[in-house]
Amino acid sequence: MPRSRPGTRHDIIAATLAQNRLGVLAVVFFVLAAAAPMTVVAGGATTGWAVTGVLGIPIAYLAVAVVLAIFSVGYTAMSRKIVNAGAFYSYIARGLGRVAGVAAAFVAMLGYNAMQFGLYGGFGAVTTGLIGERLGFDAPWWLYAVIAWAVIGVLGVLRVDVNGKVLAVLLLAEIAIALIYGAVEVTHPAGGTVTYDSLAISWLWNDTIGAGFATAIAGFVGFEATAVYAEETKDPRRTVPRATYLALVTIGLLYAASSWAMSVAAGPHQIIDRAKTDSTELMFNLVSPYLHRVWLDIGHILFVTSLFAALLAFHNTVARYFFALGREHVLPTWLGTTGANNAPKWGSIAQTVLAGLVLVVYAAAGLDPIVHLFFWLTVLGGLGVLILMTATSVAVIAYFAQADNRGGVGIWSTAFAPALAAIGLGYMLWLTLTQFDVLLGVTDPHSIVPVMLPSLFGIAAIAGVIWAIVLKMTRPVTYELIGMGATSATAEARITAAIASERVR
Amino acid sequence: MSPLRLKMPVADSYYFVAHDYMAGRRRLDRRVLGIGLAAALLGELVVTGVVAVSGERLYVLHESPPDRLLYDINVQLLGQPQHRDLPTWLAFLAVTAEAKVTERMQASRRLDEVELRRVIGKRRALMPADVNEAAWQALRLERALTTAADMTHADLFLAGIVQATGLLPHVLWNPDTSNIGNLVLSRVLPLIDPSLLAIVRQTEAAVGRSVLAPR
Numbered sequence: 001m002p003r004s005r006p007g008t009r010h011d012i013i014a015a016t017l018a019q020n021r022l023g024v025l026a027v028v029f030f031v032l033a034a035a036a037p038m039t040v041v042a043g044g045a046t047t048g049w050a051v052t053g054v055l056g057i058p059i060a061y062l063a064v065a066v067v068l069a070i071f072s073v074g075y076t077a078m079s080r081k082i083v084n085a086g087a088f089y090s091y092i093a094r095g096l097g098r099v100a101g102v103a104a105a106f107v108a109m110l111g112y113n114a115m116q117f118g119l120y121g122g123f124g125a126v127t128t129g130l131i132g133e134r135l136g137f138d139a140p141w142w143l144y145a146v147i148a149w150a151v152i153g154v155l156g157v158l159r160v161d162v163n164g165k166v167l168a169v170l171l172l173a174e175i176a177i178a179l180i181y182g183a184v185e186v187t188h189p190a191g192g193t194v195t196y197d198s199l200a201i202s203w204l205w206n207d208t209i210g211a212g213f214a215t216a217i218a219g220f221v222g223f224e225a226t227a228v229y230a231e232e233t234k235d236p237r238r239t240v241p242r243a244t245y246l247a248l249v250t251i252g253l254l255y256a257a258s259s260w261a262m263s264v265a266a267g268p269h270q271i272i273d274r275a276k277t278d279s280t281e282l283m284f285n286l287v288s289p290y291l292h293r294v295w296l297d298i299g300h301i302l303f304v305t306s307l308f309a310a311l312l313a314f315h316n317t318v319a320r321y322f323f324a325l326g327r328e329h330v331l332p333t334w335l336g337t338t339g340a341n342n343a344p345k346w347g348s349i350a351q352t353v354l355a356g357l358v359l360v361v362y363a364a365a366g367l368d369p370i371v372h373l374f375f376w377l378t379v380l381g382g383l384g385v386l387i388l389m390t391a392t393s394v395a396v397i398a399y400f401a402q403a404d405n406r407g408g409v410g411i412w413s414t415a416f417a418p419a420l421a422a423i424g425l426g427y428m429l430w431l432t433l434t435q436f437d438v439l440l441g442v443t444d445p446h447s448i449v450p451v452m453l454p455s456l457f458g459i460a461a462i463a464g465v466i467w468a469i470v471l472k473m474t475r476p477v478t479y480e481l482i483g484m485g486a487t488s489a490t491a492e493a494r495i496t497a498a499i500a501s502e503r504v505r
Numbered sequence: 506m507s508p509l510r511l512k513m514p515v516a517d518s519y520y521f522v523a524h525d526y527m528a529g530r531r532r533l534d535r536r537v538l539g540i541g542l543a544a545a546l547l548g549e550l551v552v553t554g555v556v557a558v559s560g561e562r563l564y565v566l567h568e569s570p571p572d573r574l575l576y577d578i579n580v581q582l583l584g585q586p587q588h589r590d591l592p593t594w595l596a597f598l599a600v601t602a603e604a605k606v607t608e609r610m611q612a613s614r615r616l617d618e619v620e621l622r623r624v625i626g627k628r629r630a631l632m633p634a635d636v637n638e639a640a641w642q643a644l645r646l647e648r649a650l651t652t653a654a655d656m657t658h659a660d661l662f663l664a665g666i667v668q669a670t671g672l673l674p675h676v677l678w679n680p681d682t683s684n685i686g687n688l689v690l691s692r693v694l695p696l697i698d699p700s701l702l703a704i705v706r707q708t709e710a711a712v713g714r715s716v717l718a719p720r
Contacts, residue, residue: 011585011587011588012581012584012585013581013585013588013593013594013597014588016597016600016601017593017596017597017600019600020600022720030720159534159719228717228718229718231714231718232718232720316719320716320717323713323716323717324713324717327713336713337671338537338670338671338712338713338716339671341533341534342533342534342536342537342671342712342715342716342719343716344716485713485714485717486710486711486712486713486714486716486717487710487713488710488713489669489706489707489709489710489713490561490703490706490707490709490710492706493695493702493706494560
């Protein structure tokens with residue numbers, strides 16, 4: 001009787017599990033919802049010009065895309081080795097130790113929260129403008145921000161995720177409208193000639209480009225979530241890197257092309273002044289003479305939906321950070337409990353409360369929603385992510401320096417690329433920190449804001465270091481769980497037993 | 506113990522806790538329900554002595570399973586000796602657990618398929634054949650956790666996966682006694698059979714992962 005050998009037997013387990021796995025495009029769509037192209041192009045680039053006065057933002061987008069692609073080589077290589085860790089801080093915990101991990105977790109919490117708070121300013125201001133102009137109903141920006149805040153608070157707890165297909169359609173529509181606007185702008189250049197000044201490579205050596213880099217990085221935040229899906233993909237070895245590079249190429253080219261097209265239509269010498277007067281309306285004003293009003297309405301609506309999608313995405317990111325840290329018992333354990341609908345319930349509520357407080361402060365202080373809330377806080381969030389990525393690059397090198405971890409990964413991924421990324425990101429970080437006054441558009445040399453905002457990350461990191469040391473001394477099991485995320489549940493018993501047997505000895 | 510039937514498999518009990526006993530509606534995200542039911546089925550295999558778990562590894566003990574569904578799973582286990590790790594089996598069983606458990610519950614007349622009238626058209630839905638039996642499962646756990654009643658390992662295991670899948674608030678609904686119930690569970694759960702405890706912990710991890718990488 002012929003018998004099938006074990007190796008050739010039909011593997012029903014692997015086949016069944018493979019059916020539910022994600023492909024490259026699915027991961028790209030999940031991730032780009034947070035990157036929100038329309039928000040970056042119509043909001044980020046224009047405000048960047050207005051606030052920093054740096055013309056070279058389009059070339060900064062390209063440069064940042066290249067550096068992030070190099071960063072992704074080591075990052076995605078490590079994502080294959082560390083199961084179920086989608087967050088920078090768990091990479092840092094594994095590579096540079098648990099103390100650095102908690103410091104990174106605190107920096108990440110601050111950075112992603114800042115990003116999310118900032119988007120409320122953009123959403124409020126843009127919606128106010130749109131409704132005021134089209135329906136003649138004037139209301140303060142914070143009213144719409146508070147409405148969005150309430151809706152997101154409810155969606156976050158119920159986890160009524162906006163359907164993946166809806167997000168994909170919105171994303172494709174955003175890309176299409178940005179391309180249409182771009183084509184109109186390039187075919188109607190200022191002064192009749194197409195200029196490439198904003199793409200000049202010499203901008204990368206200009207002494208204000210740090211502000212441009214920071215503006216650009218804020219636009220890419222969210223791409224790093226590809227690694228979260230490592231375990232859910234058809235082939236983590238290929239799917240995650242491909243999705244990451246595809247996401248980076250797509251948004252990198254789109255951001256650079258769209259912002260360059262705007263500089264062509266306005267003229268490189270006028271773009272900064274136009275951005276100052278038109279603010280987030282610049283992109284629409286540049287094409288309005290040549291397109292039917294319907295196209296402008298579609299663009300505006302997509303701008304608002306894009307901001308909303310980004311708000312929801314970053315809300316969920318922060319809620320999951322709270323959840324993961326709650327599961328590890330690094331933050332109170334109740335943050336790590338789920339609602340019955342699989343939502344990180346308390347993490348979501350915590351984020352909503354924080355965002356509410358920030359909105360109250362901004363509304364009460366009468367600060368500008370676009371400059372002080374949207375731009376300042378999203379670039380602050382971008383700075384946080386830049387710090388994390390720089391540290392992660394170093395962590396990748398340290399992790400792969402241990403021979404046990406290296407199996408099957410080449411030296412380009414384990415050392416050269418992360419080292420290049422660390423140098424590139426570190427350089428951008430240095431420029432950003434030294435030019436933070438340019439980035440914020442603060443001209444008063446005595447203002448403490450350009451020092452105060454970045455130093456918040458220093459405070460967060462120091463608080464993280466102190467907390468990690470406290471944990472090590474008072475709760476050794478929790479200390480061992482740092483960076484484990486969802487697997488804490490299974491690791492806890494093992495670690496408790498190991499520590500107990502050590503004490504007996 | 507159910508006043509109506511003396512023994513109910515863990516997965517059937519879990520199904521009732523995870524569904525509204527009047528309307529038959531799910532109280533959980535579908536993915537998490539699948540994980541919970543898969544864990545319950547693995548727990549049944551442990552309770553009936555068919556498998557044991559050590560760390561993240563399953564061991565088949567060649568005991569013959571008492572019912573058709575467990576028998577089928579055992580055949581799959583024996584047929585796939587290259588897969589012996591708990592997370593894989595939990596993920597694999599989670600895909601089909603809902604269909605399999607509801608099939609068994611229909612066969613044993615615990616669930617009935619009924620036609621519901623909707624605004625537009627009709628919808629087929631599964632309803633508990635006996636509302637009391639369905640409602641009793643959560644109540645039974647609540648009483649056991651908040652009074653000094655004795656609990657079997659299987660009951661504590663059920664409470665463990667109920668907690669891991671976020672259903673505990675439905676069981677410990679009474680704010681006056683929920684603190685006691687939570688405390689009792691957290692104290693007693695670590696003491697249950699190590700195989701069952703390993704499944705509970707793995708369920709917790711799987712639910713955590715599904716929260717952290719949502720679709």
